[in-house]
Every structure is written in C-alpha cells, then in structure tokens.
Amino acid sequence: IKRNPGELEFHQAVEEVAISLMPFILDHDKYRVGRVLERLTEPDRIIIFRVCWEDDLGNLRVNRGYRVQFSNCIGPYKGGLRFHPSVSLSILKFLGFEQIFKNSLTTLPLGGGKGGANFNPKGKSDREVMRFCQSFMTELTRHIGADIDIPAGDIGVGAREIGYLYGQFKRLNNRHTGAITGKGFDYGGSLMRPEATGYGCVYMMREALSHAGDDLDRKTCLVSGAGNVAQFCAEKLIQLGAKVLTMSDSGGTIYDAEGINEEKLTWIKELKNVRRGRISEYTKQFPKAEYLEGKRPWAIPADLSFPCATQNELEENDAKNLVSNACQAVCEGANMPSTKEAIDVIQAAKVIFVPGKAANAGGVAVSGLEMTQNSMRIHWSAEEVDQKLLGIMQNIHRKCVRYGETDDYTDYVKGANIAAFSKIADTMLAYGVT
Numbered sequence: 347i348k349r350n351p352g353e354l355e356f357h358q359a360v361e362e363v364a365i366s367l368m369p370f371i372l373d374h375d376k377y378r379v380g381r382v383l384e385r386l387t388e389p390d391r392i393i394i395f396r397v398c399w400e401d402d403l404g405n406l407r408v409n410r411g412y413r414v415q416f417s418n419c420i421g422p423y424k425g426g427l428r429f430h431p432s433v434s435l436s437i438l439k440f441l442g443f444e445q446i447f448k449n450s451l452t453t454l455p456l457g458g459g460k461g462g463a464n465f466n467p468k469g470k471s472d473r474e475v476m477r478f479c480q481s482f483m484t485e486l487t488r489h490i491g492a493d494i495d496i497p498a499g500d501i502g503v504g505a506r507e508i509g510y511l512y513g514q515f516k517r518l519n520n521r522h523t524g525a526i527t528g529k530g531f532d533y534g535g536s537l538m539r540p541e542a543t544g545y546g547c548v549y550m551m552r553e554a555l556s557h558a559g560d561d562l563d564r565k566t567c568l569v570s571g572a573g574n575v576a577q578f579c580a581e582k583l584i585q586l587g588a589k590v591l592t593m594s595d596s597g598g599t600i601y602d603a604e605g606i607n608e609e610k611l612t613w614i615k616e617l618k619n620v621r622r623g624r625i626s627e628y629t630k631q632f633p634k635a636e637y638l639e640g641k642r643p644w645a646i647p648a649d650l651s652f653p654c655a656t657q658n659e660l661e662e663n664d665a666k667n668l669v670s671n672a673c674q675a676v677c678e679g680a681n682m683p684s685t686k687e688a689i690d691v692i693q694a695a696k697v698i699f700v701p702g703k704a705a706n707a708g709g710v711a712v713s714g715l716e717m718t719q720n721s722m723r724i725h726w727s728a729e730e731v732d733q734k735l736l737g738i739m740q741n742i743h744r745k746c747v748r749y750g751e752t753d754d755y756t757d758y759v760k761g762a763n764i765a766a767f768s769k770i771a772d773t774m775l776a777y778g779v780t
C-alpha cells in the first residue's frame with residue numbers, strides 16, 4: 347500500500363490473491379524465501395504517454411495512454427486495451443495483475459499485461475475514434491510486437507477500434523504480423539474470437555454445475571452488461587436451453603420475464619454494435635419488458651448470475667440478495683466484478699463462485715489460438731476453435747477443482763489462484779534472481 351498509494355483496485359486484486367495463496371506459500375519454503383509474490387506484484391515496466399488528437403471541430407484533445415507490461419515470465423505480454431474515462435494506473439495494474447494468473451491457467455505461453463486510455467469513445471464519430479486510435483498506436487507501436495507484447499480489445503475497444511489500431515500498426519511497421527489479436531477475420535483474426543469470452547464463461551458454468559450434479563437446462567439467468575462478453579454469454583445460454591432474464595448498461599437494467607430469446611438478442615446486438623444506443627430502448631421495442639433505471643440485475647430472483655460488465659458491479663448487498671433469492675451459482679464474465687465482501691457472502695452461503703480469472707479466460711485463450719494461426723499462416727474452422735475453447739475451459743475447471751476441493755465446497759478462487767501461481771512461481775525460480 348505504501349509503494350502504490352491510492353491504487354485501490356490494484357490493492358483489492360492483490361489482496362484477494364494474497365489471502366487465498368498465503369497458506370500455500372507458507373507451506374512451500376521456496377516460494378516464501380524466493381519472495382515470488384512480492385516480485386510478481388511489481389510490473390516489469392509501465393509505459394505512460396500523451397495521446398494528442400483532433401476532434402471533428404478542429405479542437406485539439408489530449409488523453410493519457412498506458413501499457414502495463416506486468417510479467418513475461420511464461421510468454422510475451424498479453425492483455426487487452428481499455429478505452430474508458432475511468433481508466434487509471436490502478437485499474438490497469440489490477441487488470442494486468444489478474445491477467446498474469448488468467449493467462450497461466452489457459453496453459454498457453456502467454457505473459458500478462460494491460461493497457462488503454464482515459465478516452466471515452468461514447469458520443470465520438472467514427473473519424474474521431476480513428477484519429478484517436480492512430481495517435482495512440484503511433485506511440486504504442488514501439489513497445490509491442492508478435493514476440494514482445496500483443497494487445498487485444500477490452501471495454502470500449504471492439505472490432506472497430508482494433509481495425510484502426512492494427513491499420514496504423516501495419517502502416518508504421520510495414521509488416522503484417524500477429525501483434526494484435528481480435529482482428530477481423532479477413533485480415534488475420536480467428537473465427538470464434540468475438541464469441542470466446544462469453545461462450546467460455548457459459549462452458550465454465552456448465553462444468554461447475556455438472557461437478558455439483560446439475561445442468562443448465564431451463565435455468566433462469568441474470569446477465570449484466572450488453573457489450574461483447576454479455577452478448578455472447580447470453581447467446582450461448584439461450585443455445586443451451588437456459589432463460590436469460592436481464593441485460594444492462596451503465597444506465598440501468600432491462601428485465602424481460604419472458605426471456606431474451608435469439609431474436610431479441612439480435613436486436614440488442616444491432617442496438618449496441620451498430621447504432622451504439624442505450625439498453626433502455628429495449629422496452630420501446632419489447633414493451634412487456636421493464637427498464638430499471640440506475641439499477642443492476644442482482645435483486646431479481648434467478649438460478650444463475652453472470653456479471654459481465656465491469657469491476658465492482660456486484661457488492662455485498664447484491665450478494666445478500668442473490669443468496670436470499672436462492673441463486674445457485676455466480677460465474678464472472680467481467681474482471682473483478684464482485685467485491686471482496688460480496689465474494690465472502692457468496693462463499694459463506696456455499697453458493698458456487700467462479701472468479702473471472704478462470705471463468706473469462708476463454709477470450710485470451712482464443713487470442714492465443716489467433717497468434718498460433720497467424721504464425722502458421724492458416725485459419726482454423728469455427729468448430730475447431732470452439733472445440734479447443736471448450737477443452738481449455740474444461741481443463742481450467744479441472745485445475746480449479748484439483749487445488750480448491752474441500753469436503754463440502756469447491757473453492758474456485760483458491761483453486762484458480764494456486765494452479766496459476768505455482769506454474770508462474772516455479773518459472774520465476776528457474777530464472778534465478780530477476
């Protein structure tokens with residue numbers, strides 16, 4: 347805390363990991379003496395830069411860009427870029443720190459990093475977003491590369507932004523390499539990358555339910571968010587016979603008691619990805635649904651919960667509501683959406699809880715597969731990628747159970763942290779004092 351004053355989200359992420367790992371570290375002298383956790387909490391390097399661009403009215407605008415290269419212990423730095431006004435060093439450090447563990451769980455050779463800018467794409471024209479992305483990449487390009495650091499999307503960085511970023515990277519370097527993932531299919535992207543995080547999260551929930559002797563069939567589900575992760579989480583749930591009751595954005599939640607079916611979801615995708623509108627418009631199109639302004643989904647009774655929007659969107663009181671409504675499981679599509687207090691409530695009630703680093707690892711896993719396809723100069727079919735994604739999620743589930751199983755509860759937080767940590771820690775020790 348003294349070394350990183352005011353970095354609340356970063357402290358929160360490190361504390362959660364440290365608490366669950368401490369008994370394991372104390373049991374293993376090599377990790378304690380090697381000060382592995384302490385070393386891991388200090389990023390390899392942080393790059394901070396000015397991003398100057400011109401808006402449509404000819405005004406000059408200045409934003410701050412970042413890349414946190416946290417650890418390249420088990421592979422090149424890998425993690426998304428976030429464009430959102432709330433972006434700060436603390437948020438990117440928490441995301442980069444989590445990414446090290448998540449990437450380790452995938453079993454792919456990927457280190458951890460994260461970046462972005464305090465730029466708000468909302469309300470900006472396509473040309474303004476393009477100029478911002480070009481200026482951002484003009485600086486970032488010298489720090490990334492297919493064997494160095496491979497950024498991808500995150501909040502506020504979707505297909506459009508990746509196109510502009512990669513276009514500028516290619517122009518500056520005069521080379522077509524897999525230095526960014528989440529690319530469009532026609533210029534090197536992987537099939538199933540857009541779907542991967544949301545689908546992977548549902549695969550993880552299915553594994554966790556099956557481990558507890560249950561399944562997804564006809565389960566009612568709360569999904570938060572209406573962006574990339576939420577859309578494909580909802581899509582896979584519908585495909586597998588569950589009923590999605592809610593989606594949300596930063597304005598509020600829509601509650602559709604009849605269920606959001608494929609047709610309604612297609613409408614939401616068009617609303618969010620093409621028209622870039624607000625989720626509140628849903629009730630004009632589907633008047634039987636309700637719009638809960640300024641509210642999150644967690645007070646609505648349902649079997650399963652999927653927080654897929656942003657950090658700290660599920661707090662202690664929300665967790666109490668879930669428990670009193672007999673929610674059976676929470677699977678995190680977003681990064682650190684649940685506060686520590688909320689996780690304590692959920693786990694104390696023995697409700698299944700799968701943390702983001704395990705549940706949303708499908709996205710970065712398929713990014714890893716995109717890198718492989720780029721290196722091999724081939725494309726795999728959607729079925730092939732989906733099968734590999736499923737296999738990776740099942741493998742992560744197995745590892746969480748291996749390290750997190752107790753007599754009456756599977757502690758997925760502990761399981762994920764220990765499984766991810768031991769691989770990174772052993773590698774760090776192999777490198778000596780670095």
Ligand code: NDP
Pocket residue numbers: 499500501502503504543571572573574575576594595596597654655656657659679680681706707709710
């Ligand atoms: P998008 O930008 O596509 O969507 C984000 C969604 O969350 C939007 O509906 C947005 O609403 C909502 N949201 C953002 N900030 C807030 C807030 N402060 N309060 C309430 N709602 C908010 O991002 P993604 O779907 O890509 O990312 C969602 C989460 O998943 C993030 O935590 C991200 O780090 C994580 N993640 C994403 C991966 C990916 O592959 N994309 C991979 C692994 C994790 P609004 O439009 O109103 O801002």
